[in-house]
Amino acid sequence: MTPKxxxxxxxxxxxxxxxxxxxxxxxxxxxxxxxxxxxxIEQAVTIALGGDDIGLGPLPDLVVLEDLPTHARAAGITGMxxxxxxxxxxxxxxxxxxxxxxxxxxxxxxxxxxxxTAMAMAAYKRGGREFADDNQCDAAWLRWAGLDRLxxxxxxxxxxxxxxxxxxxWPSLKGAL
Numbered sequence: 001m002t003p004k005x006x007x008x009x010x011x012x013x014x015x016x017x018x019x020x021x022x023x024x025x026x027x028x029x030x031x032x033x034x035x036x037x038x039x040x041i042e043q044a045v046t047i048a049l050g051g052d053d054i055g056l057g058p059l060p061d062l063v064v065l066e067d068l069p070t071h072a073r074a075a076g077i078t079g080m081x082x083x084x085x086x087x088x089x090x091x092x093x094x095x096x097x098x099x100x101x102x103x104x105x106x107x108x109x110x111x112x113x114x115x116x117t118a119m120a121m122a123a124y125k126r127g128g129r130e131f132a133d134d135n136q137c138d139a140a141w142l143r144w145a146g147l148d149r150l151x152x153x154x155x156x157x158x159x160x161x162x163x164x165x166x167x168x169x170w171p172s173l174k175g176a177l
Contacts, residue, residue: 002147002152003060003061003062003146003147003150003152003173004020004058004059004060004061004062005020005060005061005062005063005064005143005146005147005150006018006019006020006048006049006060006062006063006064006143006146007063007064007138007139007140007141007142007143007144007145007146008045008048008063008064008065008066008085008139008142009065009066009135009136009138009139009142010041010065010066010078010081010082010085011028011078011081011135012028012037012038012041012077012078012080012081013028013029013030013031013037014026014027014028014133014135015027015028015041015044015045015081015135016133016134016135016136016137016138016139016140017044017045017048017136017139018136018139018140018142018143019048020050020060022140022143022154024131024132024136024139024140025044025136026132026133026135026136027040027041027044028040028041035080038080038081038084041081041084041085042084042085042088045085045088046088049063049088049089049092049094051092059092059093059094060094061095061150061173062094062095062096062097062146062150062171062173063089063094063095063096063097063146064096064097064098064099064142064143064145064146065082065085065086065096065097065098065099065142066098066099066100066101066104066138066142067098067099067100067101068082068098069101082098095171095172095173096171097146097168097169097170097171098168099142099145099165099168100167100168103164103165103167103168104138104141104142104145105118105119106161106164107141107145107148107157107161107162107164107165108122108123108126108141108157108161109122109161110158110160110161112164116134116137119134119137119138119141120134120137122141123137123140123141126155126156126157127140127144127154127155145165148162148165149165149170150173
């Protein structure tokens with residue numbers, strides 16, 4: 001049975017979501033909506049998680065987040081989004097892992113400093129996928145990394161790139177698969 005994995009590229013202006021079926025979307029909003037965007041993101045992630053309590057079947061087995069950028073000015077604002085989403089995941093008992101941007105980029109392209117174009121080209125080359133924006137592309141790569149780590153890859157990457165996933169602190173998923 002294929003595990004149910006979500007990928008979330010968190011940002012207050014444009015959170016990318018890769019749903020369990022592989023489709024993608026973006027949520028967030030313009031700056032004039034202020035902190036209200038946190039509620040929009042929480043609602044979108046709640047729907048993406050599903051769960052029997054909202055009539056959308058079981059919760060995912062794993063959520064893969066892109067971790068906060070270490071040295072970015074936006075880390076504080078993005079940290080608020082992480083707080084909202086991680087609290088939601090903890091309350092619902094959904095295991096998650098945060099991949100650093102460098103780890104995700106190295107998994108996708110072989111280079112930890114890859115730019116958005118390289119990520120998009122790798123998604124097209126490896127998965128035949130194009131995305132509406134780079135947030136959806138990153139979310140898809142996060143989902144693919146989770147599926148790969150769980151032994152059910154949807155795409156194939158070289159072993160050296162797959163090995164980069166060992167840098168993350170993956171949760172135990174006993175009985176989830």
